[in-house]
Amino acid sequence: MAVGTALYAVLTIPFNTLAIFSSGGVIAVRPTVAIPMLFGFVFGPITGFVSGLIGNILSDFFSFGGFYWNWDIGNGLLGAVPGIAYFAIKRTDWTKTKTLLIAAVLAVVASVVGIGFAAMTDYIFQIGLSTIDAAMTEFVSAAGTDAINGLILLPLLLYSYARATAGRARRV
């Protein structure tokens, strides 16, 4: 949990400067969302949730100096959802194409659930958003970028991790 938290926080801070412009406004490119997803996939939903939650609190703390509880929980959900695989997929299957495809699908689902929660609570509690259209724009922009990031990076990270730890006897 602590390693995932620190890793997510550290890698997110420099990548907060990456952004692209679109018709919906400015979208932050946050490739590091794949980190809590990976921790969820490999170590279970609780580890994924805590890595996303506290990692996001710390990275926001150091780069924007603020606390946005609903986005922190949303990031926690980004890590928790791929944790479903922890119970369903054996470690020996991590390098198989089918598992990598499942990881990609789970990354997309996690982005929809996590960012959906954050955008909807922004709207429900009127945190900077006053209309459902604004919430939808925010959701589509953020969930879209996170889904693409996760879709590409989670299978890559999972494969690398599985290869790097191949042959290790315990605690994987």
Next chain:
Amino acid sequence: MIRIRYFPGTSLLHRFDPRTKFLLVVLFIVVEVAFLDLRLLIFPFAASILLYASARVPWKEVKGTWKFLLTLMGIITVVNLFFTFISGNIPNPHIITAFRLAFLNFKVTVEGIVLAVGALMRFLSLTIVSMCLVNTTDPGLYAPALAKLKMPYKGAFVVDLAMRYIPVYTEDLETTMNAQMARGYSVKARGGFLAQILNTVPLIIPVAMNAMLSIYDVADAMELRGFGAEKTRTWYRSVIFQHRDYVAIAVLFSMLCLAIFLKTKFPTYWIP
């Protein structure tokens, strides 16, 4: 490169109990969220600068961090400047100039400038106070302080360990970046969204794999020390409130009362 770590010292901020500093950060978050009027935001902004200056953190060590954070905030401020009124938060803005660039409509308004400056001051104050906490608090004191705040010890240890690992992984990221740049890697990718994601792969994978492989060593070390065997845990180092902490807490609560009073007098945005 960024340096988010503890710098030993003897300043008053260094000597405060970590819980007092947590309260300071919470107070600043509350005040910054509550205050909308630019004239009020000047006070916490000035206070945060004075606090940081009083900590006497070696400037040489943190110069790079601040350069990076100011660049980040500068980007956000410019973006706020152009996009604030696209979302339509304030009706009938006073437009200074409007232009179209590529497929986007940009508007520079008086209200946009005021709000962007306000947002910048808010970001800066909170970041400075966050740095006051991190740069002056021994990482070994986070867990005992959080445990005294009744946080479950495993949770306290997660935060403690994360705070210890942040400087380690920051250095790891820097080393990896330098190694990749020596092989011709460029941080700024040419191209669109996909090119930017793929460009992060040579950094994210080595740093993440190094970190994840170190988990085994950490887990072994913790297991050898019997971590998790008992429901409760004592800490080698302890934190105790001193007179100065009580005085600081009293001052912080007075500030909070003053902030609530000022909020009732100046409840919304101020546009000159």
